[in-house]
Amino acid sequence: MKVKIAQIQMHIREDKDENIKRAGEFIDEAAERGADIIVLPEMFNCPYKASCFPEYAELPGGKTYTFLKNKAAGKGVYIFGGSIPEKDEESRVFNTCFIFDRKGNELGRHRKTHLFDIDVKGGQSFRESDTLTPGNGPTVVDTEFGKIGVMICYDIRFPEFSRMMVNEGAGIIIVPGAFNMTTGPAHWEILFRTRAVDNQVFTVGTAPARDVDNFYVSYGNSMVVSPWGEILGRMEGEEAVMLTEIDTELNTKIRNQLPLLKHRRPEIYKS
């Protein structure tokens, strides 16, 4: 089955309303160009800064959630809403992707499960756990294009997580992310291609546009990778909407010819 995936690689500013407005303009453009699925980047309504997350956080049903829901219904598209800081009744804050179908029904939500706490010597440092609470598992949603797994950024570094999604039947893994200028050039492409080849799935990474004046500089490089490990679409640092058509039959074709998933020996893998 053919699916047109639109990735919105946008700049993210201080002003939440401005971010929502820009996302809306790009969603309109993607829908006009025939997208079936539209994907936004990680933290698309909020600067990627731990101290901003509680300040920008919303309860489900809040302003950004309602915006995404209405856009999905209004344009008749699936929206994988990048991520936003979500708060719950106890004021805990999560990094959450809300997913809507063509009618604006919430299909699922993924709370980032592996928090990004790193300190690379002479490079990037970040501590999401200063303000965020982790989610506790993988997310797989049902669509007319089959099952789609959803994870957020750092989650992709944990191979077991993708495998859990594939074991649940996911044929595409959608990953809103925001790698930086230290880990991005080193690992982003390798990770998306490796997860695709290991699991014989499409991987879709969608990042903010690069803004060298930001506190956190996104690597950008939004990409779609085939189950054969081929890069089907790739941006650089620019702000743009990229459309890539994929064919979900490819998963089955590749799995029949190279039956990796059948050849697994889970009884001898201990971890």
Ligand SMILES: O=C(O)CCC(=O)C(=O)O
């Ligand atoms: O894993 C990385 O290098 C980047 C992760 C990240 O930026 C994130 O999880 O938001």
